[in-house]
Amino acid sequence: MSHEPGAVLKPLVKLGRDPADCWTWLANVDVGGVASKQFGGKRMPARRWMWAQLFGPIPDGLVVTTACGSKTCVNPHHLRACTQADACRASVNTSLLPADVIDIKRAKKDAGPNTARVLADKHGCSPQTIRDIWKRRSWSRAKPNYGPRKNPTGSPAPVAAANPPP
Numbered sequence: 001m002s003h004e005p006g007a008v009l010k011p012l013v014k015l016g017r018d019p020a021d022c023w024t025w026l027a028n029v030d031v032g033g034v035a036s037k038q039f040g041g042k043r044m045p046a047r048r049w050m051w052a053q054l055f056g057p058i059p060d061g062l063v064v065t066t067a068c069g070s071k072t073c074v075n076p077h078h079l080r081a082c083t084q085a086d087a088c089r090a091s092v093n094t095s096l097l098p099a100d101v102i103d104i105k106r107a108k109k110d111a112g113p114n115t116a117r118v119l120a121d122k123h124g125c126s127p128q129t130i131r132d133i134w135k136r137r138s139w140s141r142a143k144p145n146y147g148p149r150k151n152p153t154g155s156p157a158p159v160a161a162a163n164p165p166p
């Protein structure tokens, strides 16, 4: 294998056109639809592997989640290491992209008893998040949210608001 920059990742991920796009994992996906990687004889979520490759060992007790909500995304800018409790809380506001929210809102009109759960599985968030969106408790204005918000006044957000909220 060559050691050109990017050569190692190339067979593993499909990069988007825009740097802010998801990096879709092309290798194995586990039964839950989460991208996974064989590493050191063990299977681990690919996003954990990616995080550890880039940032070092994951501190004990932390989980790695994706801010975009995709189970197969390993874009480091979309990855967050946080506690399980934070991950659950964060899913209320941070794990969905505008297109997801539009999809969820659209599904509301013919929602059945299981729709919230099905959508939650599809988008990697909790059923409560889906119901919150329907009731407009969260995401009444869908807007993108990338990466950790360390610098609120800093660089402009990546362009993604192709579908402004109604």
Ligand SMILES: [Zn+2]
Pocket (backbone or CB within 6 Å): 021, 022, 023, 066, 068, 069, 070, 073, 074, 075, 078
């Ligand atoms: Zn992503």
